[in-house]
Amino acid sequence: xxxxxxxxxxxxxxxxxxxxxxxxxxxxxxxxxxxxxxxxxxxxxxxxxxxxxxxxxxxxxxxxxxxxxxxxxxxxxxxxxxxxxxxxxxxxxxxxxxxxxxxxxxxxxxxxxxxxxxxxxxxxxxxxxxxxxxxxxxxxxxxxxxxxxxxxxxxxxxxxxxxxxxxxxxxxxxxxxxxxxxxxxxxxxxxxxxxxxxxxxxxxxxxxxxxxxxxxxxxxxxxxxxxxxx
Amino acid sequence: xxxxxxxxxxxxxxxxxxxxxxxxxxxxxxxxxxxxxxxxxxxxxxxxxxxxxxxxxxxxxxxxxxxxxxxxxxxxxxxxxxxxxxxxxxxxxxxxxxxxxxxxxx
Numbered sequence: 001x002x003x004x005x006x007x008x009x010x011x012x013x014x015x016x017x018x019x020x021x022x023x024x025x026x027x028x029x030x031x032x033x034x035x036x037x038x039x040x041x042x043x044x045x046x047x048x049x050x051x052x053x054x055x056x057x058x059x060x061x062x063x064x065x066x067x068x069x070x071x072x073x074x075x076x077x078x079x080x081x082x083x084x085x086x087x088x089x090x091x092x093x094x095x096x097x098x099x100x101x102x103x104x105x106x107x108x109x110x111x112x113x114x115x116x117x118x119x120x121x122x123x124x125x126x127x128x129x130x131x132x133x134x135x136x137x138x139x140x141x142x143x144x145x146x147x148x149x150x151x152x153x154x155x156x157x158x159x160x161x162x163x164x165x166x167x168x169x170x171x172x173x174x175x176x177x178x179x180x181x182x183x184x185x186x187x188x189x190x191x192x193x194x195x196x197x198x199x200x201x202x203x204x205x206x207x208x209x210x211x212x213x214x215x216x217x218x219x220x221x222x223x224x225x226x227x228x229x230x
Numbered sequence: 231x232x233x234x235x236x237x238x239x240x241x242x243x244x245x246x247x248x249x250x251x252x253x254x255x256x257x258x259x260x261x262x263x264x265x266x267x268x269x270x271x272x273x274x275x276x277x278x279x280x281x282x283x284x285x286x287x288x289x290x291x292x293x294x295x296x297x298x299x300x301x302x303x304x305x306x307x308x309x310x311x312x313x314x315x316x317x318x319x320x321x322x323x324x325x326x327x328x329x330x331x332x333x334x335x336x
Binding site for chain 2: 026028033036057058062081085118
């Protein structure tokens with residue numbers, strides 16, 4: 001645990017598939033071309049599904065906060081694209097996007113800071129099997145993309161010396177099922193009786209049982225669980 | 231805590247962009263926002279982080295760009311990791327161990 005926190009962690013670089021083989025992934029800083037492609041190809045498919053929490057998200061509105069002067073902003077926003085590497089095409093296929101605030105008061109210890117996930121989205125299978133330039137068969141679609149995307153946030157936090165602390169707010173649209181999914185990923189849920197740290201959000205969106213977080217211990221456990229994919 | 235698109239539309243409108251023209255709003259956030267003074271970007275970000283829709287209609291207009299090519303592999307470098315995280319410690323220690331044993335692997 002100590003070494004992982006001291007030396008940092010490599011990002012995931014492969015994902016399992018139904019076929020039993022692994023697919024090469026690349027975690028890369030998010031750029032406008034990534035979200036342009038996502039918005040032209042993946043988001044329309046997400047928007048057709050009323051059950052998706054990320055329906056009507058618009059990454060073209062978010063990306064600039066992470067690409068420009070992010071180091072100068074107090075919240076230190078950062079954004080990553082999880083992408084399939086298509087070497088033969090010299091291209092990548094974005095399959096998950098993560099945008100976070102790199103420096104946000106931690107939920108488990110208000111005197112510390114951690115990462116706060118602002119947006120996190122994974123491509124539906126249909127979006128990956130319907131790419132005309134690079135069709136991916138059903139059995140080659142990467143699995144565990146949600147966990148991998150969450151791991152990107154943990155890895156960012158560990159590598160930025162925030163001890164793996166990551167928090168997020170589980171969108172109400174996802175209902176209890178979404179909170180349960182984060183719980184299954186190893187996150188703890190902040191009790192509605194516990195106040196948020198001193199940020200303006202405490203007034204506008206107080207603790208209501210949907211704030212989830214990784215404490216350093218839980219983050220290390222979750223990070224270890226994906227070591228076979230690094 | 232995803233922020234609804236509505237909040238972005240409100241901010242774009244304040245900067246003279248027609249909020250019903252989603253393409254123009256997207257363009258403003260992608261191209262113009264980065265050129266604003268850093269203090270102003272900071273203020274906008276904080277405003278977005280605390281925005282709550284308060285029950286208003288948040289159904290969004292949609293605009294999808296067409297004919298966008300797959301992003302280039304060359305222009306998508308692997309996200310950086312700290313030097314020590316990228317070092318293959320296991321392999322190094324194994325090689326050292328083998329060397330100390332006189333080059334014989336058990």
